[in-house]
Amino acid sequence: MSTDEQVLRVGLVGCGGIARSHGRAYTANPRARLVAAHDVDPAATKKFAEEFGTAPCDSLADLVAQDVQLVSVCTPPGTHTATTIALLELGVSVLLEKPPTVNLADMDLIAQAEQASAGSVYVVFQHRHGSAAKRAHRLLAQGALGAPQVAVCETLWYRPESYFDPDWRGNWAGEGGGPTLGHGIHQIDLLLHLMGEWTTLDARAARIARPVEFEDVSMAAVSFANGAVASVTTSLLSPRETSRIRIDTTGGTLEVNHLYGYADADWSWFPLPDAQTLAANGVDPGRSSGDGTPATAVTDVWQAAAETDVPSAHAAQIDELVDDLLAGRSHPTTLASTRPTMEFVTALYASALEGATIARADLTPDQAFYRHLHGGLSAQRVSDRMRTV
Ligand SMILES: NC(=O)c1ccc[n+]([C@@H]2O[C@H](COP(=O)([O-])OP(=O)(O)OC[C@H]3O[C@@H](n4cnc5c(N)ncnc54)[C@H](O)[C@@H]3O)[C@@H](O)[C@H]2O)c1
Structure with missing residues (x-):
């Protein structure tokens, strides 16, 4: 934990395209300090560290050791679950890029890890x-x-x-x-x-x-x-x-x-x-x-009811998140609050590929689409269902 209660110390994982939007938002916020970054590609870590003045870290443990309270996860969707669970096990909170996971099973694994951790998971839905x-x-x-x-x-x-x-x-x-x-x-x-x-x-x-x-x-x-x-x-x-x-x-x-x-x-x-x-x-x-x-x-x-105009960029959510965490309160866009969205996406594939009406209540762990958005169907079956002529 930082000794400076007024400034949130932040780390970032995945130094690619969208990481720059996170980097700019933290840098522009006087109540946040982006102190550390890590990418599986050392050259990407180095480039980002030079651009944003962060410590280049070669592992998640090294990143968390920089006394960070929050980590932005900006890696590709398929890596979100393992990265987020590892960070939760290290005791920090996570701001996870969309889509939070690529299936509901993974989302529930993160939710379990969150329950056992001192950290919490928030998801980027800047709109x-x-x-x-x-x-x-x-x-x-x-x-x-x-x-x-x-x-x-x-x-x-x-x-x-x-x-x-x-x-x-x-x-x-x-x-x-x-x-x-x-x-x-x-x-x-x-x-x-x-x-x-x-x-x-x-x-x-x-x-x-x-x-x-x-x-x-x-x-x-x-x-x-x-x-x-x-x-x-x-x-x-x-x-x-x-x-x-x-x-x-x-x-x-x-x-x-x-x-x-x-x-x-x-x-x-x-x-x-x-x-x-x-x-x-x-x-x-x-x-x-x-x-x-x-x-x-x-x-x-x-x-x-109009108030000050705040456009729906990353800074809108990151500024609110920094204020929320420094004030010791939860941020509204929790992992749990985004589950209906992942359920919707899951149901859309299930309905399209099975040709059936899908209810939210159908999306139980034994349902094929709970684990894979293709429902485990063969490539041929998916092609047949998506064919238009
Ligand atoms: N909110 C938005 O408007 C918005 C816009 C674009 C992308 N995104 C999301 O941001 C995420 C990243 O997208 P991007 O376009 O920046 O991708 P990108 O390919 O530009 O960058 C991803 C980076 O992550 C690194 N990486 C991959 N696996 C890693 C791992 N296990 N640990 C550490 N680093 C790893 C890669 O080396 C790469 O540098 C995706 O989830 C994407 O959906 C969100």
Whole structure:
């Protein structure tokens, strides 16, 4: 433990691309000090250490010995479980990059290790932490935006064939899952965070154009405990890229349109005009003014609740995490809080590959998809299920 109560000492494992976002966020935060880094590739460790002024460490034990309280795990998804469990056994807390694991079995192993450790595990889902998502979460939970009824969640991105050139990309062994796990998971996590408990889903996964072992497009229809329904699409074949969540409630339409990160301005709230006010003004309550704005001004609970604009970058979550840990409280994006998202991804593959409706309750340890997102099916069977023509 650091003797300086006001500064959190941090280490980092996996000095590749996304490690730089962690490095920049810790460096810009006066209450955090990034002191140590480790990568299996010594050259990567050295380069990162020079860039961020950290101690280069040749093992996890060496890293933890630098008196760190928190370690960012920025390694590829298939290594998350072993690395996180080793760090928990060394007694430190972990900020684990998405996807937390590549299956539910691994997630439960980490949860067990967490129970036995002085450390805790938090997961990077930075889109929960921008100011607008926090506002949306709070107002929806209070019922101030009405009750959700219909939602649309889209991750329409584009990855050319060359994206899959590295050996570890495009296959189950290297990635653990397809774009639903690797790309769509950001919007899926935010949708579930805003909508609450999901119950059942029906899905289709299709391999249309890319040289991969899994899907390049997936689509799911999902039901929620509150009676709402949503459609969820993830694609890597969409040239005009967008990330979008739209939630239609009994009170209006809440929408975010962005790509890899949003600011407050990327969100909109379209309140349903109050029926009595409209009728008093001689307006048909069932119609808007026609130009996309409500026919009558109503109290805008969305704008009224605005706070300082915090975009949904890594810094948004890391700044909050540093404050939480220094104040001795838990951080909201715990490992456990992300299990419904991993259950959703698991159920999507199970539904698409088995052609069945999947309930969350079906995802027990004896279910084939609990251990592998391909459910242990042969490559031929997966191909047959994903064929579109
Ligand atoms: N939150 C986001 O927006 C976001 C964006 C991109 C990537 N990610 C996630 O970040 C993680 C890393 O992705 P990346 O694009 O930075 O990958 P990367 O390949 O650029 O970097 C990974 C690094 O980890 C090292 N490594 C591999 N196994 C290791 C091990 N066992 N111990 C120590 N180091 C090890 C590699 O040598 C490499 O330097 C993935 O989980 C990915 O899904 C998140």
